Amino acid sequence: IGSGLFLGREGPSIQLGSTVGQGVAQGFKASKTDSRVLLATGAASGLSAAFGAPLGGAMFIVEEVFHNFSPRVWLNALAGAIMANFVVSNVFGQTPVLAIDYKHSFPILQYWQLLLLGAFLGLIGRFYQWGLLNFSHVYQKIPVLPRWLHGIIPALILVPVMYYFPGYVGGGNNLILSLNQIHAVNVLVLIFLLRISFSIVSYDSGLPGGIFLPILTMGALLGAVYGQFMVDLGLLDQKLVVNLIIFSMAGLFSAIVRSPFTAIMLIAEMVGSLLHLMPLAVVSVVAYVVNELLGGVPIYESLAGRMQTKEDNDYVGEADQLTISIYEGSQLADHQVKDIAWPDRTLVRVIHRGQKDIIPNGNTKLLAGDLLVLEIDENQRGLVYDKMARLQEAKE
Known part of the structure; x- marks a missing residue:
């Protein structure tokens, strides 16, 4: 992650947190059910620490991992996430991770824009899912490199990318904060193409890193592309582009991860404002539905299923x-x-x-x-x- 590859910190943070939870369970000789609850609590705490989003962290575990609102799970996950956020806030401060400055609410008469934007994000999200699940086959066809050396490939590609475009590498936090200053649609499209292609290459290499922040970065770029395009057509006020950048992060996340509630809460907490919940919900739901109609599947379930072997299923x-x-x-x-x-x-x-x-x-x-x-x-x-x-x- 520190090298500038297009990977996020939330994946390793979730894994580190869940490992701590599993260690606590083993130390106290907890039952299997309690061990899973502690593991989930640690995972929620890790995501909360990474993004300063305790509600988003707890919601992710409930919505994406357990798929039900069991009080035993969500109460423990929320308690761990709140404590993690409390510790992080006291050590690093309480500034939101994505403190995007925006001053105008999105007008209700412009909501038809959100429907188009959501459909656009659902389509792109389906393409990203397909690329992430299939590009690994390209790595498997490289006979000269064993699996543990596949990380060399994105590292070599990174050198010229970082030399010519140093501001566009990494997870994308700083890029998101600077997007409202880029008004050329063609430049935004080129940055997006760079981000989506290199994100797939980086993640499928097997290097430890997450896709949360890269997804949010691509969503912000798509929001900027759509918004600036509408501004050029005279259909949108320039001051509202920043709103679409925020909404698009939740929309693309909802389409790819298939967790709309997590997307809404995560973005609201990361931006530090609850003033845009309604447009966030509209874009997230539309993107989710379009991705569903296109045959999309939850990305984490698909990646986990790819790791499961027939021997695992046959073993008693x-x-x-x-x-x-x-x-x-x-x-x-x-x-x-x-x-x-x-x-x-x-x-x-x-x-x-x-x-x-x-x-x-x-x-x-x-x-x-x-x-x-x-x-x-x-x-x-x-x-x-x-x-x-x-x-x-x-x-x-």
């Missing part, structure tokens, strides 16, 4: 637990336990329904809002989760 391990919520309209709702095609080696242990805990049998009817505790093979966790996610899809 110890018993573990997985907690899932039943959504309104899913294929699980209003069916008896015996009628569900459960994944192999999966047992429904407990159903949490409101204040009651139900020990189910085959005739127990599942209802929307139920919280299921499944007993599974610990080495089948990812596979079972994927199958349960498909069962949660809406009924035809």
